[in-house]
Amino acid sequence: xxxxxxPFAGLNKDLGVSDLPLGAITDCNNVRFRxxxxxxxxxxxxxxxxxxxxxxxAFPVRTGSTIYWLVLGAAKAYCVTGAPATWTxxxxxxxxxxxxxxxxxxxxxxxxxxxxxxxxxxxxxxWSTIATGTPxxxxxxxxxxxxxxxxxxxLNYWFAFDVTKAGxxxxxxxxxxxxxxxxTVPTSWDETDATKDAGEFDLDGAGFIVDAMPxxxxxIVYKQFSTYACTYTGGSYIFNFRPLFSGIGMMAPDCGVEIxxxxxxxxxxxxxxxxxxxxxxxLDKATRRWLLKNIDNTQYERCFVTKSIFFNEVWFxxxxxxxxxxxxALVYNYKDGVLSIRDxxxxxxxNSGQVEEVTTTTYDGDSAPFSxxxxxxxxxxxxxxxxxxxxxxxxxxxxxxLDSGTTDRGSVQTSYMERIGITLxxxxxxxxxxRLRPRVLAPSGTVLKFRVGGSMxxxxxxxxxxxxxxxxxxxxSVDAFASGRYxxxxxxxxxxYSFRIEGLDVEFExxxxx
Numbered sequence: 001x002x003x004x005x006x007p008f009a010g011l012n013k014d015l016g017v018s019d020l021p022l023g024a025i026t027d028c029n030n031v032r033f034r035x036x037x038x039x040x041x042x043x044x045x046x047x048x049x050x051x052x053x054x055x056x057x058a059f060p061v062r063t064g065s066t067i068y069w070l071v072l073g074a075a076k077a078y079c080v081t082g083a084p085a086t087w088t089x090x091x092x093x094x095x096x097x098x099x100x101x102x103x104x105x106x107x108x109x110x111x112x113x114x115x116x117x118x119x120x121x122x123x124x125x126x127w128s129t130i131a132t133g134t135p136x137x138x139x140x141x142x143x144x145x146x147x148x149x150x151x152x153x154x155l156n157y158w159f160a161f162d163v164t165k166a167g168x169x170x171x172x173x174x175x176x177x178x179x180x181x182x183x184t185v186p187t188s189w190d191e192t193d194a195t196k197d198a199g200e201f202d203l204d205g206a207g208f209i210v211d212a213m214p215x216x217x218x219x220i221v222y223k224q225f226s227t228y229a230c231t232y233t234g235g236s237y238i239f240n241f242r243p244l245f246s247g248i249g250m251m252a253p254d255c256g257v258e259i260x261x262x263x264x265x266x267x268x269x270x271x272x273x274x275x276x277x278x279x280x281x282x283l284d285k286a287t288r289r290w291l292l293k294n295i296d297n298t299q300y301e302r303c304f305v306t307k308s309i310f311f312n313e314v315w316f317x318x319x320x321x322x323x324x325x326x327x328x329a330l331v332y333n334y335k336d337g338v339l340s341i342r343d344x345x346x347x348x349x350x351n352s353g354q355v356e357e358v359t360t361t362t363y364d365g366d367s368a369p370f371s372x373x374x375x376x377x378x379x380x381x382x383x384x385x386x387x388x389x390x391x392x393x394x395x396x397x398x399x400x401x402l403d404s405g406t407t408d409r410g411s412v413q414t415s416y417m418e419r420i421g422i423t424l425x426x427x428x429x430x431x432x433x434x435r436l437r438p439r440v441l442a443p444s445g446t447v448l449k450f451r452v453g454g455s456m457x458x459x460x461x462x463x464x465x466x467x468x469x470x471x472x473x474x475x476x477s478v479d480a481f482a483s484g485r486y487x488x489x490x491x492x493x494x495x496x497y498s499f500r501i502e503g504l505d506v507e508f509e510x511x512x513x514x
Contacts, residue, residue: 030342033339039498042406043409047357049084053073059108061079068130075099076089083357095123098119098122112181112184117151124160160176210249227250250268259334271332295319304347345409355390357404428485430513432481433454434481436452437506451468451490452480454482455484456486458485460486
């Protein structure tokens with residue numbers, strides 16, 4: 001008998017394995033799922049050559065036809081542009097080095113074409129003219145002796161959250177500026193000046209303010225355990241704040257992204273999406289319990305969220321147990337609603353934007369065999385205006401470009417996926433697997449390794465077959481044998497080329513109850 005085990009339905013590590021659909025995966029690493037297929041995650045590459053500083057944060061900035069990335073570390077600020085890359089030190093000329101740390105990093109954004117960044121320790125910095133010859137400088141009109149944990153732009157205003165004045169911290173406080181004219185920064189932050197629109201407000205609710213993100217004409221303010229909506233009203237109050245969700249907040253700064261009118265948020269106990277009214281968990285009955293058990297309890301504030309628009313994915317990055325920076329990402333495909341897991345290069349933050357990178361392949365520079373090479377000569381991997389994702393790896397002193405090539409910064413990446421607890425709709429009958437039939441799109445010669453297994457009890461020990469090699473272009477099936485009421489299969493590979501498994505069938509023979 002022949003049974004289809006596809007389309008692939010993504011990763012599920014929380015539900016009972018015998019209750020899952022045939023296409024669900026119970027364990028995987030470095031394999032993504034989209035459109036019902038399973039694919040090798042593309043590689044990770046060092047972007048813009050070696051970074052002059054261990055990067056903590058990076059912000060894309062564009063002026064005219066020039067693309068910059070503003071890269072900030074513990075003490076210095078640089079901008080990088082071009083391919084090959086040109087790095088320029090734009091650290092402030094007045095005030096000396098900065099005092100950022102891995103516990104504060106940098107945040108900010110661009111308003112009216114002017115970048116502003118903040119690290120929670122120094123006065124916020126702005127880039128008055130976006131050019132290599134202009135260093136950062138203290139934000140004009142920012143009040144002396146005041147710092148804030150996070151700054152974000154909204155409408156024509158800058159907002160500051162979790163404010164410290166004269167050494168006293170106000171973790172529930174929202175502070176906003178007078179509106180900035182086009183191409184300028186705010187002229188006042190003085191909430192006592194009746195001629196200005198600047199103001200302050202303390203939010204009720206559990207926990208401190210963590211971060212904020214726009215959602216249409218509303219600014220969503222996230223505390224640790226609650227969420228508020230901020231809307232412009234004008235008049236004497238300028239802005240109105242109302243409770244939006246109770247019991248739902250944000251794990252740490254930069255733990256959310258907006259895509260197509262939806263926020264995807266890493267909370268203290270879940271990952272959710274919402275449109276400002278309806279909240280939905282994307283991990284419930286899938287990987288929620290697994291994720292919470294695998295985040296390092298002492299480093300949870302190092303988590304961050306980024307996105308890969310090209311692949312329709314949100315990456316929820318976290319330090320696994322025993323790690324101090326993010327080495328894993330739980331990846332959610334928001335079009336297909338499926339999850340997967342990716343190793344990442346000890347990152348502390350991530351961002352997306354246009355990247356100037358030499359990504360073409362030349363004939364002389366391609367070491368792959370001509371007969372099995374899937375790449376094209378003199379062709380970019382993505383469109384010229386595609387948003388790419390960069391991770392900041394302070395450990396590796398590099399900006400890491402995701403989904404580039406097929407290696408992890410020069411090292412062959414390993415991947416696997418596994419499914420256990422397959423009943424084939426009859427958990428009381430023993431079945432014998434005779435072979436698997438994978439349908440794989442990959443260069444001829446690509447090697448995948450399969451094995452099958454069986455157990456008599458749903459959570460009993462699995463008896464695995466020997467590993468069988470499947471070579472694309474040569475083999476049509478995997479001849480492997482295993483028996484049990486509950487069947488299993490596993491694929492491992494360290495293939496040097498990308499692959500896509502479009503179908504997987506199992507040939508089996510039903511037997512008796514014992």
